[in-house]
Amino acid sequence: MxxxxxxxxxxxxxxxxxxxxxxxxxxxxxxxxxxxxxxxxxxxxxxxxxxxxxxxxxxxxxxxxxxxxxxxxxxxxxxxxxxxPCLKVKPNPEIQSQGYWQLGVEVYGGALLNPWFDRDLGLAGRVTTLDKRGRISSELLDFGRPIAVIPSLAIHLDRDANNGRTVNPQTHLPPVLMRAEGDAPALSFKALLAQELRKTVGKADKAAENPAGTVLDYDLFFYDTQAPALVGLHREFIAAxxxxxxxxxxxxxxxxxxxxxxxxxxxxxxxxxxxxxxxxxxxxxxxxxxxxxxxxxxxxxxxxxxxxxxxxxxxxxxxxxxxxxxxxxxxxxxxxxxxxxxxxxxxxxxxxxxxxxxxxxxxxxxxxxxxxxxxxxxxxxxxxxxxxxxxxxxxxxxxxxxxxxxxxxxxxxxxxxxxxxxxxxxxxxxxxxxxxxx
Structure with a gap:
């Protein structure tokens, strides 16, 4: 067992x-x-x-x-x-708001949305690239670490939160990834993916030929990085x-x-x-x-x-x-x-x-x-x-x-x-x- x-x-x-x-x-x-x-x-x-x-x-x-x-x-x-069910990154996802860099997402499937708040989120999926020789290929990518979070609104600013909180998936779900530095231009999401590909699968010849800027498209999903576990007083449950x-x-x-x-x-x-x-x-x-x-x-x-x-x-x-x-x-x-x-x-x-x-x-x-x-x-x-x-x-x-x-x-x-x-x-x-x- x-x-x-x-x-x-x-x-x-x-x-x-x-x-x-x-x-x-x-x-x-x-x-x-x-x-x-x-x-x-x-x-x-x-x-x-x-x-x-x-x-x-x-x-x-x-x-x-x-x-x-x-x-x-x-x-x-x-x-x-x-x-x-999960959150999938949109094609043009970059959002810069109030000094923060976020990504727009779609809801995939019939997800319970409230539990997605205040979780340590990773990002993974498939990235399609074009290499120097003009070849199109796809690589699996997993950042393998928490890179984003969807913070809840403090109860002081929403006194009715415990009485019937609703989630607007368009405006409430874009995860926060980083502070935007001053007036610097927004980070390119595809450039970020190219950089991460070089770090995670760069040892493979095909991946090494993909410099920043050659990411064509992607199918990427946010996920909870908390590891699966046996829980309960006698470890009688699987939480994952x-x-x-x-x-x-x-x-x-x-x-x-x-x-x-x-x-x-x-x-x-x-x-x-x-x-x-x-x-x-x-x-x-x-x-x-x-x-x-x-x-x-x-x-x-x-x-x-x-x-x-x-x-x-x-x-x-x-x-x-x-x-x-x-x-x-x-x-x-x-x-x-x-x-x-x-x-x-x-x-x-x-x-x-x-x-x-x-x-x-x-x-x-x-x-x-x-x-x-x-x-x-x-x-x-x-x-x-x-x-x-x-x-x-x-x-x-x-x-x-x-x-x-x-x-x-x-x-x-x-x-x-x-x-x-x-x-x-x-x-x-x-x-x-x-x-x-x-």
């Missing part, structure tokens, strides 16, 4: 953005014997082979080609997403940023790394779930469908394979909050550290059916893992996942599960320290099931 959670915390710390998460997953897959595929190359997949492919540097599919014909045995699939949904990515990755090669197993981790999944690398895009078409080119054989398959969409569930228990259905309040949660919604915001839920319960029983259920209050709106989207895109039986958490979409979330490993045991068993019951 301790080793599993230590590795989970290390994964979270190494993955401040979807780009970094995919790079970290790719490194672990390569160490586990997986071969990288390029979507632009011809593929020669062999039975027993282990492969992975990325798109946009922010989505990844890892696959074990089972020795049993997948047309007859089907696929064991799990899915998660790599992105989390991006638990939704990097925890699920890690669980799926560990389960797949430990899987055998008798049956075909797959993990897909898509970007852009928090903003609707409509992109080339999102769950509503063609990435997984294209992969399956290359795996089994014949449409009839592929349809037969999918009929014998199952997708488990893994995304965190809402644990019942002891201070806000009225926000839950009284019969469906998952507890942290009481096991993974089956997520159900009559309006297909989750893809679970009685059939797929029954199978998951059986899998949990076989590995002695407790299981819970979540249904949103009937008078509240329900969020969604990649589950229904993936089911609609490729026509596969699907269910939605996840570990219970508090503070979902906050800058720092909370999960149970026993639930992730429990879910990993279930997924590992799922990847080994020789025949699904349909």
């Amino acid at each position: 301790d080793n599993f959670n230590d590795e989970l915390l290390a994964f979270l710390q190494a993955s401040p953005t979807p780009f970094h998460a995919v790079r970290t997953m790719a490194e672990r897959l390569q160490a586990g014997g997986f071969e990288r595929l390029n979507e632009g190359d011809a593929w020669q997949l062999r039975a027993g082979g282990r492969y992975y492919v990325t798109r946009n540097d922010s989505s990844i599919i890892a696959f074990i080609h089972g020795r049993d014909d997948p047309t007859n045995a089907g696929l064991r699939m799990a899915g998660a997403h790599t992105d989390s 940023a991006r638990l939704d949904n990097l925890l699920s990515c890690y669980v799926g990755l560990q389960a797949l790394l430990g899987a055998g090669d008798a049956v075909s197993s797959l993990l897909v981790c898509n970007d852009h779930e928090e903003v609707g999944s409509v992109s080339a690398c999102g769950a509503q895009g063609p990435m997984l469908k294209s992969f399956l078409e290359r795996l089994v080119p014949a449409a009839e054989a592929r349809n037969r394979m999918l009929e014998r398959s199952l997708m488990i969409s893994v995304d965190n569930a809402h644990g019942v909050h002891p201070n806000f228990k009225d926000r839950h259905d009284s019969q469906h309040g998952p507890l942290l550290n009481d096991g993974p949660v089956i997520k159900v919604n009559a309006n297909q915001r989750y893809a679970t059916s009685g059939e797929t839920s029954g199978l998951f319960r059986h899998l949990c029983q076989q590995v002695d893992v407790a299981v819970q259920s979540f249904v949103v209050r009937t008078d509240l709106a329900c969020g969604s996942t990649i589950g229904p989207i993936t089911a609609a895109e490729i026509g596969v039986r699907t269910l939605d599960v996840g570990v219970p958490t508090f503070a979902m979409h906050s800058i720092r979330e909370l999960a149970g320290s026993r639930d992730a490993q429990a879910l990993c045991r279930v997924l590992g068993h799922f990847y080994a099931v020789p025949q699904l019951p349909w």
